[in-house]
Amino acid sequence: MLTQSEVQAKLKAKGTKFLTVTFVKRNGEIRRINGRLNATSKIKGTGRSTPSHLVPIWSPSEGWRSFDVNSVVEIR
DSSP states (O other), X not given: OOOHHHHHHHHHHHTTSEEEEEEEXXXXXXXXXXXXXXXXXXXXXXXXXXXXXXXXXXXXXXXXEEEEGGGEEEEO
């Protein structure tokens, strides 16, 4: 798994481009999401902030999702 600082650096380098994130879910399953960070369309919300360890990602096929920076295996 990647360290939190490696994940933050790779996400910053990608900016708003599409990327693929592979991570381990809480139940131990491996999951892959294709999407964009910092997307501004389709934003709905309750006004609550996202916890600092979670990164929101917009996937055209799945909508808004998030992943834990401490469980990332690969970023492409």
